[in-house]
Amino acid sequence: MVFNLKKTEILKNNLIIIFNNILIFTMFFFFFITPIFNITIERTCFSFNYFSIFCNEGLTLNYGNISGFVGFPLILKISLTISILASFLGFFFHILKKFKVSAILHLISSLCFFSTIFSLNIIRNNILNVFNYGINSVYFTISWSFIVFSFLEFIYSTISISRYGVEKLAENVFFCCSIIAILIVVSIMGYVLICGTPAIFKIGFFNFILKSEWTPQKNEFGILNLILSSTLATLGAILIAAPLGVFTATFLTEFINKKITKILTQVIDVLASIPSVIYGFLGMTILVPLIKKIFIVFEKKDGPPIVGDSLLAVILVLFIMILPTIISTSLVSLKAVPKSFKYASLNLGATKIQTIFKVTLKAAKPGIFSGILLAVSRAIGETMAVMMVAGNVANFPSLLKPVRLLTTGIAIDMAYSTALFRQALFAMGLVLFVLIILINISFGKIIKKIS
Numbered sequence: 099m100v101f102n103l104k105k106t107e108i109l110k111n112n113l114i115i116i117f118n119n120i121l122i123f124t125m126f127f128f129f130f131i132t133p134i135f136n137i138t139i140e141r142t143c144f145s146f147n148y149f150s151i152f153c154n155e156g157l158t159l160n161y162g163n164i165s166g167f168v169g170f171p172l173i174l175k176i177s178l179t180i181s182i183l184a185s186f187l188g189f190f191f192h193i194l195k196k197f198k199v200s201a202i203l204h205l206i207s208s209l210c211f212f213s214t215i216f217s218l219n220i221i222r223n224n225i226l227n228v229f230n231y232g233i234n235s236v237y238f239t240i241s242w243s244f245i246v247f248s249f250l251e252f253i254y255s256t257i258s259i260s261r262y263g264v265e266k267l268a269e270n271v272f273f274c275c276s277i278i279a280i281l282i283v284v285s286i287m288g289y290v291l292i293c294g295t296p297a298i299f300k301i302g303f304f305n306f307i308l309k310s311e312w313t314p315q316k317n318e319f320g321i322l323n324l325i326l327s328s329t330l331a332t333l334g335a336i337l338i339a340a341p342l343g344v345f346t347a348t349f350l351t352e353f354i355n356k357k358i359t360k361i362l363t364q365v366i367d368v369l370a371s372i373p374s375v376i377y378g379f380l381g382m383t384i385l386v387p388l389i390k391k392i393f394i395v396f397e398k399k400d401g402p403p404i405v406g407d408s409l410l411a412v413i414l415v416l417f418i419m420i421l422p423t424i425i426s427t428s429l430v431s432l433k434a435v436p437k438s439f440k441y442a443s444l445n446l447g448a449t450k451i452q453t454i455f456k457v458t459l460k461a462a463k464p465g466i467f468s469g470i471l472l473a474v475s476r477a478i479g480e481t482m483a484v485m486m487v488a489g490n491v492a493n494f495p496s497l498l499k500p501v502r503l504l505t506t507g508i509a510i511d512m513a514y515s516t517a518l519f520r521q522a523l524f525a526m527g528l529v530l531f532v533l534i535i536l537i538n539i540s541f542g543k544i545i546k547k548i549s
Contacts, residue, residue, distance in 0.1 A: 134146060135238055136239040137225075138237040144157065148178055151175065156168050156170050157170075168224045174218070176213075184203045184207035185207045188204040191203065204251045204252075204254050205251070205255035208249075208251040211245075218238050293520075293521060294524035297521035297522045301319050301522065306522075310322040312324065314522070317518065323501075327504075328504045328530070331409060331477070331503060332474060335414075335419075340424060340470050343428055343469075344459070347424075347429045348432060350362060352454060363429060367422070374481075375483065375486075377419050378484070378487060386405075386406035386407055387406055389406045389411055390406035393498055396498065407488060407490075408498045409497050409499065415487050416484070419483060423472055423476065428465070432458060432459075435457075435461045440457060443456065471538065478533065481508075482509075485509060485510070488500060504526055507523070
């Protein structure tokens with residue numbers, strides 16, 4: 099048995115060395131000489147390797163009396179660049195006998211193949227758009243060297259990873275997932291930072307944050323009203339939803355039959371999964387007219403009419419949206435409290451209500467606050483539902499007046515914004531990003547103290 103294990107290990111090592119040598123010899127031809135793919139347009143063939151794709155901006159095509167320029171998608175250049183860099187680094191780490199790192203890099207390189215296929219479809223659509231669909235046939239042929247190279251890299255990485263067994267394989271997969279998640283967050287933050295920072299410098303930090311005039315036509319970009327509206331809407335929704343959600347979860351765990359609780363829990367989970375646009379539609383058709391009817395008595399003759407689209411409508415819609423999330427997370431936290439805590443309290447002479455407030459809720463506090471944090475993040479980042487009931491006017495926040503929030507401001511204006519206006523919208527997104535980070539840090543410290 100020991101002999102067989104050693105024989106298997108030697109075989110795996112030899113296969114890894116063989117595959118590595120094959121990849122070294124084929125990579126040069128694959129990236130620099132052999133075409134990666136061919137485009138055939140009306141029987142005219144264009145061949146491209148890595149350098150022709152990366153160094154050129156695109157294709158200059160002639161069709162009859164019409165000529166047009168078709169750019170290469172950025173995703174194609176990025177995927178190929180990542181592929182070649184990952185391959186080179188994989189060989190480098192293989193020489194250093196870091197087989198695990200080498201395998202992961204080769205795996206990333208082979209997976210870039212799929213994003214390349216996706217980008218080829220974008221090129222095809224660009225070609226058809228340039229010639230207004232005057233071209234009848236556009237075909238893509240992926241080079242066999244590209245397919246073989248990617249397949250060999252995948253086999254190489256699989257064999258290398260298998261040397262470490264299932265546990266190490268799972269560890270590598272989790273490691274790759276965590277790196278990808280971190281890279282996504284960092285790239286999003288970096289992109290928003292790069293695009294939004296110039297506007298803050300041009301407008302001025304205090305002018306941008308502390309002024310309330312938002313008129314892009316006059317190059318006046320003050321987002322104080324938007325920040326206040328977003329903060330008050332989120333705060334109002336949480337102040338209503340948090341106690342109601344926690345008490346509802348307590349009622350379901352302590353005072354109702356388990357079968358009924360199970361049914362109601364499923365209903366709550368369904369409510370939590372409903373798309374936000376549905377909540378916005380219900381708010382627009384039910385809440386907004388209802389607010390107008392109820393508060394019409396406060397309408398002044400000389401003042402603006404009460405239309406129903408207001409901060410109050412936003413608070414109520416957000417409250418309805420986040421309530422199922424708070425109930426669900428509170429239910430899980432309350433159920434996780436050991437029953438021995440409750441029995442010990444009851445045996446010491448405490449009533450059921452005293453046990454709930456003094457023992458159960460205190461023990462479940464960290465989980466409950468985590469659920470509230472999740473609800474806050476959803477409320478402050480909500481766009482579509484809020485846009486449908488807010489009125490979308492950059493007024494100073496008032497309960498019965500139309501308001502504009504940070505998220506709705508970005509969504510409404512991004513389609514037609516240019517130059518400084520677009521940069522100001524990215525800066526607004528940066529402010530929203532920072533606001534969410536501050537909320538997360540604050541809640542994190544609160545949860546840590548409670549725990």
